[in-house]
Amino acid sequence: MLTMQRIGRYRLVRRIGAGSFATVWLGRDEDLDVDVAVKILADNWATNEDVRSRFISEARLMRRIRDERIVRVYDVGTLPDGRPYFVMDYCDTGSLSDLRRSPTDPVRALRLCAEACRALEALHRHRIVHRDVTPGNLLLDTNPDGSVRVLLADLGVAKEMVGQQTMTMTAGTPAFMAPEQATGGALGPWSDIYAMGCVTHAVLTGHPPFVVKTVNDVMARGAHEVPEPLAAALGAPPLLDELLRAALALDPAHRPRSAAVMAGALDQVADAMGARAGAKAPSPPPPTPPVPSAPPVQPVLPTPSSPVSPEASLPPTTPAWQFWTLVVLIAMLVFIGVMFLTLIAI
Secondary structure (H helix, E strand, C coil), X not given: CCCCCEECCXXXXXXXXXXXXXXXXXXXXXXXXXXXXXXXXXXXXXXXXXXXXXXXXXXXXXXXXXXXXXXXEEEEEECCXXXXXXXXXXXXXXXXXXXXXXXXXXXXXXHHHHHHHHHHHHHHHCCEECCCCCHHXXXXXXXXXXXXXXXXXXXXXXXXXXXXXXCCCCCCCHHHCCHHHHHCCCCCHHHHHHHHHXXXXXXXXXXXXXXXXXXXXXXXXXXXXXXXXXXXXXXXXXXXXXXXXXXXXXXHHHCCCCHXXXXXXXXXXXXXXXXXXXXXXXXXXXXXXXXXXXXXXXCCCCCCCCCCCHHHHCCCCCCHHHHHHHHHHHHHHHHXXXXXXXXXXX
């Protein structure tokens, strides 16, 4: 067990990962004031020359590949006890393995898996097959703008491709291993694409597509075994199930022709799911325009230039001469009426 607190100019903070062949520590480069990851060969493999050689080869390979999607090595060295180590990028947001253990938005998961495919495409452009693509080897790092990028790590069993040669040693994690890796068939980008199909299924569901614990389980898979459909449960288009069935096909010829093609298909599924979610979301009601209130009725006030006298507010009166003329007419009519009635009576 490592008891030292420093390796060269790097201060060791805490252990962040351990595998069969090595342990990874969070370190601090105090000269450059940055966090780093320090990978140290495990004690029990320190005297195994083949393992030591592959450990150093991994560091050289990661140093040689200059791509922002591949974890890069900055320094190598040897501990006082003879074990080699190398210093590389530290990714501060975990890995795709963390998404398996906690529910996440499937659209986000698909986007990250698409980015992981693009990291594989960068590796394949350098004529290298990874052979051990797992959620834990796809690291997440936060950019200054808050976005998250995916970096491919752990090239310990990666091999350079020379035609379609077979590999002399079976390597990889069985649950994510392509059938041809278990049977000694020809390996290439198609093998990593199969593994990426397993990774995508695991990130979306929390478990790999098939119950596999050993290499023999990989070889025992029958042609009738296909991954469970996911699209309906996730609200995704049928393209998702079609893509995973193709990526996990026993025959490499039926798989997507490149990691870039698989990345595009994953983004297409994510786009469709995002558009569908936007269509289902109720749109807010349009703002109600304000109803203009009626202006208050203002009293009509007299102007100072036309003063109102008290008599102006009283009803008009009838002149006296008109009143008496009316009385005389009524009296004359009454008199004529009486005389007429008297003559009729006589």
